Structures are given as structure tokens and as C-alpha cells.
Amino acid sequence: MTPDVLISEVGPRDGLQSVKGVMPTAGKFQWIAALHASGLREIEIASFVPARLLPQMADAAEVARFALTLPGLTVMALVPNLRGAQAALAAGVHKLTIPVSASAAHSMANVRKTREEMIAEVRNIVALRDETAPQAQVEVGMSTAFGCTIQGEVKEDEVVWLATLLVEAGAGEVGLSDTTGMANPAQVRRLFNKVRAAIGGKTGAAHMHNTRGLGLANCLAAYDVGVRTFDASLGGLGGCPYAPGASGNVVTEDLVFMFEAMGVRTGVNIEKLIAAREPLKAGLPGEPVYGMTPEAGLPKGFRPMTNDFAARAAQ
Amino acid sequence: MTPDVLISEVGPRDGLQSVKGVMPTAGKFQWIAALHASGLREIEIASFVPARLLPQMADAAEVARFALTLPGLTVMALVPNLRGAQAALAAGVHKLTIPVSASAAHSMANVRKTREEMIAEVRNIVALRDETAPQAQVEVGMSTAFGCTIQGEVKEDEVVWLATLLVEAGAGEVGLSDTTGMANPAQVRRLFNKVRAAIGGKTGAAHMHNTRGLGLANCLAAYDVGVRTFDASLGGLGGCPYAPGASGNVVTEDLVFMFEAMGVRTGVNIEKLIAAREPLKAGLPGEPVYGMTPEAGLPKGFRPMTNDFAARAAQ
Numbered sequence: 001m002t003p004d005v006l007i008s009e010v011g012p013r014d015g016l017q018s019v020k021g022v023m024p025t026a027g028k029f030q031w032i033a034a035l036h037a038s039g040l041r042e043i044e045i046a047s048f049v050p051a052r053l054l055p056q057m058a059d060a061a062e063v064a065r066f067a068l069t070l071p072g073l074t075v076m077a078l079v080p081n082l083r084g085a086q087a088a089l090a091a092g093v094h095k096l097t098i099p100v101s102a103s104a105a106h107s108m109a110n111v112r113k114t115r116e117e118m119i120a121e122v123r124n125i126v127a128l129r130d131e132t133a134p135q136a137q138v139e140v141g142m143s144t145a146f147g148c149t150i151q152g153e154v155k156e157d158e159v160v161w162l163a164t165l166l167v168e169a170g171a172g173e174v175g176l177s178d179t180t181g182m183a184n185p186a187q188v189r190r191l192f193n194k195v196r197a198a199i200g201g202k203t204g205a206a207h208m209h210n211t212r213g214l215g216l217a218n219c220l221a222a223y224d225v226g227v228r229t230f231d232a233s234l235g236g237l238g239g240c241p242y243a244p245g246a247s248g249n250v251v252t253e254d255l256v257f258m259f260e261a262m263g264v265r266t267g268v269n270i271e272k273l274i275a276a277r278e279p280l281k282a283g284l285p286g287e288p289v290y291g292m293t294p295e296a297g298l299p300k301g302f303r304p305m306t307n308d309f310a311a312r313a314a315q
Numbered sequence: 316m317t318p319d320v321l322i323s324e325v326g327p328r329d330g331l332q333s334v335k336g337v338m339p340t341a342g343k344f345q346w347i348a349a350l351h352a353s354g355l356r357e358i359e360i361a362s363f364v365p366a367r368l369l370p371q372m373a374d375a376a377e378v379a380r381f382a383l384t385l386p387g388l389t390v391m392a393l394v395p396n397l398r399g400a401q402a403a404l405a406a407g408v409h410k411l412t413i414p415v416s417a418s419a420a421h422s423m424a425n426v427r428k429t430r431e432e433m434i435a436e437v438r439n440i441v442a443l444r445d446e447t448a449p450q451a452q453v454e455v456g457m458s459t460a461f462g463c464t465i466q467g468e469v470k471e472d473e474v475v476w477l478a479t480l481l482v483e484a485g486a487g488e489v490g491l492s493d494t495t496g497m498a499n500p501a502q503v504r505r506l507f508n509k510v511r512a513a514i515g516g517k518t519g520a521a522h523m524h525n526t527r528g529l530g531l532a533n534c535l536a537a538y539d540v541g542v543r544t545f546d547a548s549l550g551g552l553g554g555c556p557y558a559p560g561a562s563g564n565v566v567t568e569d570l571v572f573m574f575e576a577m578g579v580r581t582g583v584n585i586e587k588l589i590a591a592r593e594p595l596k597a598g599l600p601g602e603p604v605y606g607m608t609p610e611a612g613l614p615k616g617f618r619p620m621t622n623d624f625a626a627r628a629a630q
Contacts, residue, residue: 257528
């Protein structure tokens, strides 16, 4: 049974990036293996950045090599620049994701480059990919697409302009990220529609944060206008250290529950997904782990689509 | 400027009903006055039940008389039976809301009556209203409409059947309540559409809980299919003591933020609404008060529709 949506788990990258404690490499292996065992088929496993900037990610190559042993898994890594892309491609990852800020102010704060410089960086990364690892995919996650804690509003026309240039630079997909938790459902529908009108099938994932409680409503809004890839983080771990107050990725458990309850197949076994919280907690003792569905438990009589499709179809 | 949606605040009834501490009567006055000052135009101020069953509500008549002094406010009270309706109408409330369970099992657990007995009770309450207070409105909040923690699934046909009979019994409106936090957006759209097909404009409020994190997504889904009245509780206070684990009304602050950000006028000033948390906290020391938007703060550059409509229109 093919899933209807792709849940792209970003916890091992976006989540770990924002916590104080460093998860041991062996702990990352256990956590990623548990995520994979739940049925997740795309995991952003690390960020390829200098270890002095982000000690949490010093073992990125080792984690990538482990993840590559898991059958059927698309191993994705974040790379902020050409040097990161070189390291990630050398480690053999299947997919690179490059953060490009829609907000000019956030771009300087996050990667110390203008948006135009980041477009050039994407072009260079695509050229490197073509030369050294032509099978690898390159996607862009457009951060602050729905607003910026530094500059406030981000013009929708600039998002569309940037998406178009990024595709011209060779990005296979451009997703929209609500890095700062400022998106609302009407804006999500409008902006995804505008971006799709500009770049068509290269419109990528919805990456929503739950900063103001609207994470799932925004995912629903994106689903309504045809988005089929959703980033989420187990236990809601994550945020952006350069966008103050903007913590809180959408909780994978709650997102999977919402879709499965709606009759949308995620391919993820929600009980195994909830079980994957244990290696997360073991690897990061004391770190808060969120999620309403795990706390409340599954509803009485709940029949997820994944695992139980035949039973439903027979009703 | 007429609001596009009606936010019906249920905290003083649904919220207080589920907490251990008893808020002093003077504290209720302050809290309800602050809610009214934020622009809320409908407040469920109490439940008219025997004080021995719910000591929190012993001052219901006194609270009603205070609320009736607030200009432009629709004063609503929950009444589980004819005796409660007599007391509430004697106190002068504008609107009665009667809980009728869609789930046969929950009906017995919650009010110790069958659904058919509750339909008869509604008929008696409507007759009493016609005789003693013809200007008062009678609505039904159909609890467990989306699932039940006791019996599990609730058949959609039974919800439609019950809604039809309740309108025949004289209910002016029938709303649908996700008492148990089991609803999903696809079900919300489907069920409100079915109920509207049966009872038309007498379809009432969406009363959603955030038990599994889907509260706002479910409100969005209801809005999408034409629902324009939404129950919510300041600070997310509330739940049903007879539906174990089913705590967590939708947070009014987050709901108002979502709508105002979407460009949907609520008529509520969100800053004053957030300020109304202070009398709630003062009246219930130590009680947890939830809300993502109050914790994160309003986004930089946020322009709500209410208060700032002219500025937006001039853009």
C-alpha cells in the first residue's frame, strides 16, 4: 500500500540542533533505527557544519553511514554551503537540503550571506552534485517563508521570486518553512498556491512549527492545497537558534495521528512511532519531549489507515 | 465592523467545572468582566446543577446576575435538566445550553438518562421557556459527537438522527462537541456537512478539545464548511470529568490568534484577551493555564483584523 503523504522526520537534525545536551553517537543510531522501524522513509539525519560551531553534529558522517544501512530509507542531510555539501556527498547521503532564508535579515543572521549569495551557493552545490554524485537529490527549505522574527513581514512576492530563482539554480524541490511559527492557514494555502503556480511540481515540503499552536492547522491547510510532504520532529524537538522564541517543530506523533485518523495513509505505524520516543529520551536525559497524542493515548477503537487498511476497506 | 465568527467563551463553565479549586464569586466577576472587556460577546457563565454535586457552581445565579449587567453580552448557562433550566431562566440568562450525548454510553454516565429521555427533557425545557421566558434561546451541545471514551465509535447516522429529533423537540441550535478529543478534520467536515443537510441553519457551534493536539485544525476544518460559532476556553481550562483523559478545551487565545491572522474578524482584542488570564490565575492559584500564543507572544509586525481593520484595508 503506497502512503498518501511522506512524513519527513527532521528530529535528528532540526531537533538535536536546538538542544543543549549532545546525544552520543550510539544513541543517535538507536533513535534513527527506531524511527526507521516505525515506517518513516525519509529522515534528516544531521547537519554538515563545522564541529566547532555545532558540536552536536561532529559525528554527522558517521551517523550518515549508519543510516545508509537502513533499507528503503532516504538519508537526508542539511548543508548550509558547498563545503558541507562536499562532506555530505562524500558520506554518501541520498538528499541534501539547503536552508535559504526568504527574509533578507534572517539570511544574514543565519548563514551570513545574502539571499543572492545563497542562490549562487545552491548553483555551486548542484554543479558539485552533478559532477560527483549525480544520483543525489538537492532540495531547498526556504526558511522564514511566512514571516521573520527580525524583519517581521516577508513579502509573498519575494518568496515566489526566490523559489523561481532557486529552481533555475538547479534545486529539485523548494519547500516552505515556517521557521518562526508565524504562519496561519490562509497564508499557507495562498503561498503554496502561488509558489506552485511559479514552480509547479518542484514545490516541496511544508515545514511547520507549533510556536503558537497552529502547526497542525497549517499542515492541514497545506494538505488541502496539494502538499504531500511534511516535515515533523519526534517529540516536537527543535527550533532555530537564530530566530529567538521560534522553537517547536510540529510533533511527528500528532501529525501522523491527524493524517491516519483522517484516512490519509502515512506509512508510519503510530505505536512504533510512539515507542521511538524511548531512545530519544534515553539519549537526551532531561530534555523535554512534547506530544499530545502520546500523552493522551490513542482513542478507544482507533483504526489507523496504515496497518489496518484492509479492515477499514471491508467495512 | 461586524465580526465574521462568534467566539463563545466557555471557561467559566466548562473550565471551572473540571478543576479542583473553587474560584471565589468575586474572582468570577473579575474574570468574566475581563473576558467581556476583551470583546467576547457570548460567555457560558455557569452550570445550573445542584451545589452538592458541583460546589464550584453554587453561586451560578449570582454570577448570572452579575454577567447580565455587562453590555452587549449574551449570558449563557449550561442546564442538564428541567430543574436547572428553571433556575437559569429565573436568574434571567439569555441562552440555555443543554448537553445531550450522541453516545448512548456517555449519556448514561454523564446525566444518567438515555438519549431519548434527554430529547424529552429538551422538549420540556422548550415548553418552560415558551411559557416563562419566550425571549430566551435554547441550544443543545451534542457531546461525544465525534467519539466516546466509553463506547468508542459513535455512528454518524446517530448524530444526524439525534440532531433532527432535537430540532423537532424545539432546540434553536444544535452544536457538535468533541468532548473526548477524538475528532479529526476530515470527520469534522463530513459530520457538520451531514448535520447541516439535516437541520440547516440550526446547525450550531463547533466545540473542540485539544486532547491530541488537533483542536485548532478541527476548528479550521469546521470553519471551512461554514461553521461560524466556536466554543473555546481561556487558558485551555476544562474537560469532562465523566470522560476520563478528555481534558483540554481549545485555547481561546490561540483560536483568536489563528482567526485574526487568517483575516477573519473575531471582534476580540487579543491583547486584552491575554490580559484576562491574570484574573483567571488570581482566582485559581496553582491551576495550570495553557496557551501557546500567550507564551510565545504575538509575532513581530502582527496586525489583527479586529482593532486594525482600517490599517489593513488601506494597504
